[in-house]
Amino acid sequence: MSELWKQLVQQSSLAASVHDIYQAVSQNKIVTLHLDTAAGILSPSLQIPAPFYVADLPPEEAKRVRGLWLTTANDFLSQDALDEPGFLDRNFGLLLMEDEKKIIAELQADGDPSTLPMIEFVRISKPTMSFHQVGQSNVLSLSQVRKFAQHFIFWRRAIAIPPLHARDTYIVSPNCDLSRLPEASAEWQRAYPMAPPLANFLSDMSVCPRPYKTFCPNKIHRPQYLHMLAWLMRGGWVTQLCTFAYVVVWPEIIYQVDYEMEAEELEGPTPSTSPHSAGATSSVSPMTTAVPPRSHHHLSRVMEDGEDGHDDDKTGATLSPANALRPDMDYDCVWVNTDKLVVVVGQAQAT
Numbered sequence: 001m002s003e004l005w006k007q008l009v010q011q012s013s014l015a016a017s018v019h020d021i022y023q024a025v026s027q028n029k030i031v032t033l034h035l036d037t038a039a040g041i042l043s044p045s046l047q048i049p050a051p052f053y054v055a056d057l058p059p060e061e062a063k064r065v066r067g068l069w070l071t072t073a074n075d076f077l078s079q080d081a082l083d084e085p086g087f088l089d090r091n092f093g094l095l096l097m098e099d100e101k102k103i104i105a106e107l108q109a110d111g112d113p114s115t116l117p118m119i120e121f122v123r124i125s126k127p128t129m130s131f132h133q134v135g136q137s138n139v140l141s142l143s144q145v146r147k148f149a150q151h152f153i154f155w156r157r158a159i160a161i162p163p164l165h166a167r168d169t170y171i172v173s174p175n176c177d178l179s180r181l182p183e184a185s186a187e188w189q190r191a192y193p194m195a196p197p198l199a200n201f202l203s204d205m206s207v208c209p210r211p212y213k214t215f216c217p218n219k220i221h222r223p224q225y226l227h228m229l230a231w232l233m234r235g236g237w238v239t240q241l242c243t244f245a246y247v248v249v250w251p252e253i254i255y256q257v258d259y260e261m262e263a264e265e266l267e268g269p270t271p272s273t274s275p276h277s278a279g280a281t282s283s284v285s286p287m288t289t290a291v292p293p294r295s296h297h298h299l300s301r302v303m304e305d306g307e308d309g310h311d312d313d314k315t316g317a318t319l320s321p322a323n324a325l326r327p328d329m330d331y332d333c334v335w336v337n338t339d340k341l342v343v344v345v346g347q348a349q350a351t
Helices: 002-011 013-026 079-083 085-091 100-110 113-124 131-135 142-154 178-191 198-207 219-234 251-267 286-290
Strands: 035-037 040-042 093-096 158-161 169-172 238-241 318-321 333-336 341-345
Touching (some): 002 013, 085 131, 085 142, 093 131, 093 142, 093 219, 100 113, 113 142, 131 142, 142 158, 178 198, 219 238
Antiparallel strands (some): 093 158, 169 238
């Protein structure tokens, strides 16, 4: 049977093409076909879509996912957020997986006029810019930005990441492939000859999590260091350290708010709440009776803004019953108020 197969591959171009397609797809590669049809030459591409990130640290024997971007940023998105393009536009940007000049040269070699907007998209998009910011360039619309971003992501030329920022915190990824360190070190040295060696730079980032800007000597070198950070993200060497928070409201409070709102709708405007009543300057909100106002001094400790209005740490509070605290978790701060609600501030490692 093996001899017959070899003869088929040698004598039949169709069999040879099927063989090449199978070998490439089975090795997780992209295959491009050239079909001579009556309408002209068609060049469709085939692939099995591969994930570009993992949410959990894979087992040691899973070598195929070693080196992928480790992040939980996508897992924290609800379906409502995914269905809202504006949310993705503001919170995600594009990171090209290959050199920008190489991608532009390939698009220009195509000769198709429809690729001109894609070339402009590649030139404008930066890993430090969100899709919304790219769409504000007056060159491309937001719909074009989304369309081109999906195209590049599907064909493995880019990935969607939270925009890189110097005030964010990045650490060495536990999923990085250290077997590629010698080869990556040589590429790093060629790309950034004035930068510290890759092994030393990763070692510094492993000491203690701190804002990325502290690794930069001064503001003049900050753009170059952000470019270096994009290189590290592209290779899966680093990941972003974020703080996530949950706000849990007791069902009794939700029921009370719904009840008050429904009662207010049935009763209609009253002299004390109607804007047309004499001397009326404000209306009573149903939330006023459902949730008594409290001072914010105890919550101000958990929200600290960074410079220029940017939050260094996306810190928040969790409201939950007192008996919901888990003994196997460490909490940074805990407050208990008179309603037997616990305000918990904790940190989780993610990107």
